[in-house]
Amino acid sequence: MIKNKYCLIYSLMGLLMVFVAMKASAETLEDAWGSAITNNHQLKSAKADTSASEQQLRSAQGQRLPSLNTSSGYTQFNEAQAAKTQFGGQTFQFSTAQAGSVKAQAIASVPIFTSGRISHNIDAAEATLQAVQANEITSVLDIKMRVAEAYIEVLRRESGLQVAQSHVDSLAGHDKEVKNLFDQGIVARNDVLAANVELVNAQQLVVQAKNQLDIAQARYNQLLDRNLADPVKLAYQFPQTPQGVLSDLSSNALKQRPELVGLAQQIESLEQQAQSVKAGLLPQVAVNGGYQYQENRYQAFEGMWMANVGVEWKLFDGSSGHRSDAMTRQAISLKEQRDDLSSMIGLQVRQAWLDIQETQKRITVTKQAIAQADENLKVTADRYQQGLSTNTEVLKAEELRTTTHANFNDATLDAALASLHLRRAVGVL
Numbered sequence: 525m526i527k528n529k530y531c532l533i534y535s536l537m538g539l540l541m542v543f544v545a546m547k548a549s550a551e552t553l554e555d556a557w558g559s560a561i562t563n564n565h566q567l568k569s570a571k572a573d574t575s576a577s578e579q580q581l582r583s584a585q586g587q588r589l590p591s592l593n594t595s596s597g598y599t600q601f602n603e604a605q606a607a608k609t610q611f612g613g614q615t616f617q618f619s620t621a622q623a624g625s626v627k628a629q630a631i632a633s634v635p636i637f638t639s640g641r642i643s644h645n646i647d648a649a650e651a652t653l654q655a656v657q658a659n660e661i662t663s664v665l666d667i668k669m670r671v672a673e674a675y676i677e678v679l680r681r682e683s684g685l686q687v688a689q690s691h692v693d694s695l696a697g698h699d700k701e702v703k704n705l706f707d708q709g710i711v712a713r714n715d716v717l718a719a720n721v722e723l724v725n726a727q728q729l730v731v732q733a734k735n736q737l738d739i740a741q742a743r744y745n746q747l748l749d750r751n752l753a754d755p756v757k758l759a760y761q762f763p764q765t766p767q768g769v770l771s772d773l774s775s776n777a778l779k780q781r782p783e784l785v786g787l788a789q790q791i792e793s794l795e796q797q798a799q800s801v802k803a804g805l806l807p808q809v810a811v812n813g814g815y816q817y818q819e820n821r822y823q824a825f826e827g828m829w830m831a832n833v834g835v836e837w838k839l840f841d842g843s844s845g846h847r848s849d850a851m852t853r854q855a856i857s858l859k860e861q862r863d864d865l866s867s868m869i870g871l872q873v874r875q876a877w878l879d880i881q882e883t884q885k886r887i888t889v890t891k892q893a894i895a896q897a898d899e900n901l902k903v904t905a906d907r908y909q910q911g912l913s914t915n916t917e918v919l920k921a922e923e924l925r926t927t928t929h930a931n932f933n934d935a936t937l938d939a940a941l942a943s944l945h946l947r948r949a950v951g952v953l
Contacts, residue, residue, distance in 0.1 A: 550759035553675055556748060560671045561664060563749035570663040577649075577656040584649035587642045588635065596628035621820045631814035639806030640799065648796035651789045658786035665782065665953050667747070672944045672953075674744040676937050678758055681737035683933040688726065688733040691926045695723040698905070698918060705909070715915040722919050765880060765943040766950055773950055774873045780951035781869055787862040791855045798851040801844050808836045869949065876946035883939035890932035897921075897928040 561567055605621040635642065702719040705711040741756040766773060778784065813831035820826055838844070904921040907913035947953040 550757050552759045553672060553762060556671050556675055556744075556758075557668050559748045559750075560667050564667050564747070565749070567660075567663055567667060570660040574653070574656050574660050577653040581646070581649040581653050584642075584646045587645065590632050590634045592630065592632045594628075594630045596626070598624065598626050600624040619822055621822060625819040627818050629814060629816040631812055631816075633810050633812045635808070635810045637807070637809040639803040639808065641803035641806075641808070642800075644796045644800035644803055648793045648800060651793035651796060655786045655789035655793060658782040658789060661782040662786065665948060665951070668953050669944065669948045671744075671747050673941065674740070674747050675758060676941050676944075678737070678740045678744050678756055679760060680934070680937050681733065681740040682758075683937070684930065685730065685733040685737050687926055687930050687933065688730045690929070691922070692723065692726045692730055694901075694922055694925070695719065695726050695919075698922065699723045701905075701909070702915065710911065711915065718915055718919065722922075762940045762943065763947060766946055766952065770874060770877050773877060773946070774870050777869050777873050777950045778866055782951065783865060784862060784869070787858055787865065791858045791862070794851045794855040794858070798848040798855070801848040801851070805838050805841055805844055810834050810836075872949040873946065876942055876949050879942035880939065880946060883935055883942050886935035887932070887939060890928060890935050893928045894932055897925040901925045 601623045604619050604623040606617050606619045608615060608617050610616070699716075699719040699722075702711060702715050706713060706716045742752040744756055745752050745754050768776075811831070811833055813829075815827065815829050817827040901918075901921040901924075904913050904918050908915065908918045944953065
């Protein structure tokens, strides 16, 4: 007796260790998000766009720095350059340059006043970078939402398979009981046939549920850039639901959604670009300086240093004004899109919040129905064995039990999905 007692204890400890190991090896949603962010190709593309915008900002900032240009060349004429003059009634000719010569120069130029053209260009590049960074955050949130949906879909298919398998197990037990009663001559053969048909149908549902689970797991692996056939084992845990009243959640969403930030920065970038184009029509002042060398043995100084201040002012340009107006109108278009998106975000928050309220009520109702459906099946099966109910009533009770368990699982996972949708709508996924 004592030996059996210790064997039972060791068996329970072994099962507990296996359960703990299985829980430890199960992938959480946070793990899935980390893997997706690291491996997803769309996110890699978004990061590359951000890096490109950073380089564009540095390019705009570089316009304030000096530019240094060097050039060199050799020129050969068929005749040496010469000049003619008259003196005392006679014509004289003398050379001014040799027929072949080398020319080289190094000129540095620094803009000292551009009427705001460079400043607006830099501001536009900074706004563009912030918009791209917001778009990268949006891409992260989008892929996290897709992963979350695929994650829940796998759990949904797993629970569906479990319910289908429990349906088969229950019908198999009932089928065995019906055959025993038939062998005793208590029930008709029709009951045996009906029970067997229901069992076969239930087995078919298990086959379909396994296929649906395989497809869900393959989609999940695809999002995480894994082999489609890799095994998938997921933990049944999710982030907390955002707390607060609906008005506060909607207000927070308008502050936190990166899509709105991205549109606002795109608008700012277009407005700054329009100002930069307009500033290009105003005076532009630059300081130039450098060294010039002209090979010429007839010249006193072949190499000279030089410096000058240059002013450029476009008094008329038929295209710049239109370019500036086009950018301004593009900014107006984006403002309309931003206002429409703000309204859509409010709708998304409200819909997700209402879905949470609905699913919580469904969980409460279906949880109560599970116990009632289980008890109903037990009572009906007992009555059938006693000849007080029909086989059809037992099968109906089993169908109700299966439906109730499936409804509870769906309500639970729908609640988790609604919570994740609310987090995405608020911008804190």
